[in-house]
């Protein structure tokens with residue numbers, strides 16, 4: 034068995050753990066909203082039609098911030114359709130997903146649902162088919178005190194107090210040719226600047242996210258960020274990143290190493306944003322909003338044109354297995370390592386659509402394997418993120434060349450005396466013995482660990498949670514700190530308490 038060693042020392046602090054790193058995403062897509070979080074006919078629905086079983090699972094997942102209402106959906110959405118008496122709301126055709134939108138769930142329901150779920154709402158405005166005026170109208174509707182027309186409309190709709198939404202996305206994936214109202218970087222940059230300027234004039238307390246590239250393989254990646262930010266650097270607070278990962282052929286090693294791609298993507302966008310900031314002689318350092326990330330079997334999706342105008346159709350309800358959970362755990366390691374730049378991250382999506390939570394209409398709900406690493410990381414990552422100086426074996430992958438076999442990050446919570454180490458072993462074949470040297474930390478008194486390993490459970494785990502639940506794994510305490518065996522293709526959380 035090969036050996037790796039990391040040093041965990043509070044002197045190597047990256048940044049405080051921002052709870053917004055544990056966000057998720059609810060889009061009007063497939064069954065995420067309808068029969069996902071909202072189903073008035075369900076036996077477990079509350080007085081507002083929110084599924085209580087899904088609310089409970091959302092709480093257990095530990096999500097902090099939820100982005101809404103899209104996604105591609107937002108680029109042809111009229112927010113006004115989703116407010117007011119439900120029987121008067123129009124039924125529309127959503128062009129993003131060729132679906133029928135009943136508008137029975139809109140911004141007021143989403144904010145109510147968010148409060149009930151204990152999460153922060155993050156709202157996107159439509160900069161595809163609409164522009165400055167409609168974005169400012171929505172902001173007034175949500176955040177203004179009573180006394181002007183749109184705020185009074187919110188009050189008349191039963192919400193006397195402002196929704197106080199702090200985090201706003203200026204459109205979605207506007208670089209993508211699939212987007213309704215797709216724009217060039219020049220067009221979008223100008224529109225983002227003008228929309229952002231108007232929105233901040235109305236409510237200076239909000240934070241704004243400009244659209245970065247839809248993914249790092251886009252032909253305009255890099256130049257898109259650069260041009261967009263030349264226009265709107267001063268007005269926005271974040272630039273967005275989106276990435277979805279899947280296994281190609283039988284190349285499981287590259288899939289397990291997806292965090293390498295995420296690391297490079299984050300570092301490239303940060304460098305691009307900093308270059309623009311330098312050119313503009315700005316003192317501001319933009320943060321990154323990784324507001325869509327996950328695993329997704331994109332090769333199985335037939336595309337928007339394969340969809341056929343149904344209400345809440347089943348779209349991309351991927352059944353994930355343990356290997357996907359290990360990848361998600363590895364991506365969370367990458368996000369935490371970059372906690373000094375990434376201020377928001379959203380697992381896309383929350384329910385049914387490539388999601389950790391699944392439901393049956395009128396029936397049960399359950400967790401998918403990707404639920405576990407997310408919930409365990411959200412729970413364990415407290416205090417500050419520590420860089421873990423690491424040494425250990427390397428592995429050759431088809432996609433990324435030679436890379437470290439083990440990737441790690443740690444957090445240290447002084448208040449509780451708890452260190453959490455998150456580790457992924459990207460080798461599908463070899464175990465690695467990981468030594469954790471707890472330099473500069475109080476002596477460890479108890480050590481526990483949970484692990485998910487590709488070899489320990491079937492690849493497609495389905496809804497039988499007992500088949501994939503994380504297993505408790507032995508940790509040895511030593512004078513140096515602790516040591517643990519990382520199984521091939523595994524994700525592990527180690528908890529050390531002083």
Ligand code: AHR
Nearest residue numbers: 103104105106205206381
């Ligand atoms: O999450 C599914 C879709 O993926 C979103 O609507 C879009 O933003 C991205 O391309």
